[in-house]
Each structure stands twice: as C-alpha cells, then as structure tokens.
Amino acid sequence: MPDWLEIFVRSISFLIILFVITKIIGKRQISQLSFFEYITGIVIGNIAAQMSMDKSFFISEGLIALFVWGLAPLIAGYLALKSKKFRTAVEGKGTVFIKDGKVMEENLKKEKYTIDEMLSLLRSKGVFFLADVEYAVLEQDGSLNVLLKKDKRPLTRSDLQLLPINEKEPRTxxxxxxxxxxDLSKSGKTKAWLDEELEAAGVTIENVFLGQVNSYGELYLDLYDDQLQVSASQERPLLLATLKKSVADLESFALATDSQEAKNMYEQNAKKLQKLIKQTEMYLQS
Incomplete structure (x- = not known):
C-alpha cells in the first residue's frame, strides 16, 4: 500500500474512532470540561494524531490506548455522581470573586486572576460598573456568574405585579x-391556518426561507428575498383596542341607563376590564 494511502486510511479510521468515543463520553466532553476531562481530551487527540502519521505504531496499540483514555472520563464521571468528595477533587469547585459587593482579593490571587481579567469577565456578562455587583463566582469551567444588586436587576412581571406568561418553545x-x-401539528396549527397567514402576507411557501410559530400562536416569516418586508402580526394590538373599546362602551351604557342595578353592573364590569387591561397592556402592545 502506498504511504499516502496508508496515512489516509489511518486518518479516516481514527477520525471515526474519535467520533464514536466522543459520542460515548457525551456532550459534556465538548462543552464544560473539568481539569481531568481537559487533560484526557488532549491526550486522546495526541494519540489519534500520532497513530495517523507514525506508521511505526500498530493500529491495535493505538486502539488500546484510545480505549483506556476514553474509558477514564466515563469512570471518573460515574464516581463523581456517587461521591461529592471525588467530584470536588476532580472537577474542583466555584471560587467567589465578589461577595456582598466586595472583591475577594485573596480568591483572585488563589485562581491567579488579575483585576483586569475579572473586569473583562464582568464586561462579557454586560456588567461595566463593579458597584452594581452583589455576588460573582468563578465556576469550575472558567465562566463567571454574576448576581446584580437588587436595584440594578431588570424588572420582571412579578415586580410589576403582572400576571405570569407561560411561554412555550417556538416551532419551526x-x-x-x-x-x-x-412541527406544524405540534404547534397546534393547521395547514388551512398557515395558508390563510401566507395569503395575508402575500407570499407562497416556496418564497419562505424560515417560518416559525411562537408561543402566542403568531407566525414569523423570513423570506429568501431580503428586500421584501412581511408586515408584523396585528392580533395583539387589535385585541387591546377591542378591550379598550369595550370599556368605553360599558361606561357609555352606564351613563345612558336609568336603572341603578344596570348602572352598577356596567360600572363593575368596566372596572374589571380596566384591571385586566392594566395587567396585560405591556404584553398586548409588544
């Protein structure tokens, strides 16, 4: 066999083997690596590269080495699930960099981080002012998680005492x-509904590069032709306008009637609708 062909075959073979090993080890190996998994990954890659190029090694020897190093993280992962001490020893634990708004200088030195590096990590989280941070911890994978001070956090619906919204996964x-x-069936929509929406947008399905249904049942379209603009859904603004008109109608009915009982009923229902509008207006306007 020619040298180039042997190298080609060996490279393809070990590429497939590495793919299988990575699938067995799991997604964790290619996302959040512990120190042990980081070392294991380097060694496995080095073995595969050496076995691809160095013909003095037998493929069987490389397979044995890959099997041992591929099995190591599986065993370590199993032991980590069973023992917290082992998990802490192998994967490490988070280090607090900021506590109660104060920088923990000793912890920075322990992890060999400078204040510039910490500020860079904060900026990567969208935090540019140190005084805004209540708590920050460096995780085992080297990422920094930040808790802002209460008055610096974004407002939530619960802060505004608004009704919660249960959002579902958008469907493509x-x-x-x-x-x-x-996916159309899982979104709870029908082909007839989609045809109506496409007709209203003035496009055919062949013109659509990507179409998604959000958790509110609204259709988003991205067309092949970027020059064409698809009008945004008006369902929620129309619903808001209808609710406000209903309030005005109820108040008008209350003024027009001579019956005190009917007047009270209209006024009470108008107040209920106004309360509902106040709770949902931000959502219906978006």
Missing part, C-alpha cells in the same frame, strides 16, 4: 421553502 414549521408537517 417552514424550512427552505418546505412545510414541516410534524
């Missing part, structure tokens, strides 16, 4: 101009 129902029937 059109991709590359083709309908995905299974």
């Amino acid at each position: 129902i059109i991709m590359d101009g083709k309908l995905l029937n299974e």
Whole structure:
C-alpha cells in the first residue's frame, strides 16, 4: 500500500474512532470540561494524531490506548455522581470573586486572576460598573456568574405585579421553502391556518426561507428575498383596542341607563376590564 494511502486510511479510521468515543463520553466532553476531562481530551487527540502519521505504531496499540483514555472520563464521571468528595477533587469547585459587593482579593490571587481579567469577565456578562455587583463566582469551567444588586436587576412581571406568561418553545414549521408537517401539528396549527397567514402576507411557501410559530400562536416569516418586508402580526394590538373599546362602551351604557342595578353592573364590569387591561397592556402592545 502506498504511504499516502496508508496515512489516509489511518486518518479516516481514527477520525471515526474519535467520533464514536466522543459520542460515548457525551456532550459534556465538548462543552464544560473539568481539569481531568481537559487533560484526557488532549491526550486522546495526541494519540489519534500520532497513530495517523507514525506508521511505526500498530493500529491495535493505538486502539488500546484510545480505549483506556476514553474509558477514564466515563469512570471518573460515574464516581463523581456517587461521591461529592471525588467530584470536588476532580472537577474542583466555584471560587467567589465578589461577595456582598466586595472583591475577594485573596480568591483572585488563589485562581491567579488579575483585576483586569475579572473586569473583562464582568464586561462579557454586560456588567461595566463593579458597584452594581452583589455576588460573582468563578465556576469550575472558567465562566463567571454574576448576581446584580437588587436595584440594578431588570424588572420582571412579578415586580410589576403582572400576571405570569407561560411561554412555550417556538416551532419551526417552514424550512427552505418546505412545510414541516410534524412541527406544524405540534404547534397546534393547521395547514388551512398557515395558508390563510401566507395569503395575508402575500407570499407562497416556496418564497419562505424560515417560518416559525411562537408561543402566542403568531407566525414569523423570513423570506429568501431580503428586500421584501412581511408586515408584523396585528392580533395583539387589535385585541387591546377591542378591550379598550369595550370599556368605553360599558361606561357609555352606564351613563345612558336609568336603572341603578344596570348602572352598577356596567360600572363593575368596566372596572374589571380596566384591571385586566392594566395587567396585560405591556404584553398586548409588544
């Protein structure tokens, strides 16, 4: 066998083997690495590269080495699930950099981080002013998690005493101009509904690069032709306008009637609708 062909075959073989090992080890190996997994990954890659290029090694020897190093993180992961001490020893634990708004200088020195590096990590989280931070911890994978002070956190619906909104996963129902029937069914919509929406937007399904249904049942379309603009859904603004008109109608009825009982009923229902509008107005306007 020619040298180039042997190297080609060995490279392809170990590429497939590495792919299988990575799938067995799991997604964690390619996302959040512990120190042990980091070392294991380097060694496995080095073995595969050496076995691909160095013909003095037998493939069987490389397979044995890959098997041992591929098995190591699986065993370590199993032991980590069973023992917190082992998990702490192998994966480490988070280090507090900021506590109660104060920088923990000793912890920075322990992890060999400068104040500039910490500020850079904070900026990567969208935090540019140290005084805004209540708590920050450096995780085992080297990422920094930040808790802002109470008055610096974004407002939530609960802060405004608004009703919670349970959002669902958006569904992609059109991709590359083709309908995905299974996802359309899971979104709770029908083909007839989609046809009406496409007709209202003035496009055909073949013109759509990507189509998604959000948790509110609204259709988003991205067209192949970027010059064309698809009008935004008006369902929620129209609903808000209808609710406000209903309040005005009820108040008008209350003024027009001579019956005190009917007047009270209209006024009470108008107040209920006004309360509902106040709770949902931000959502309906978006």
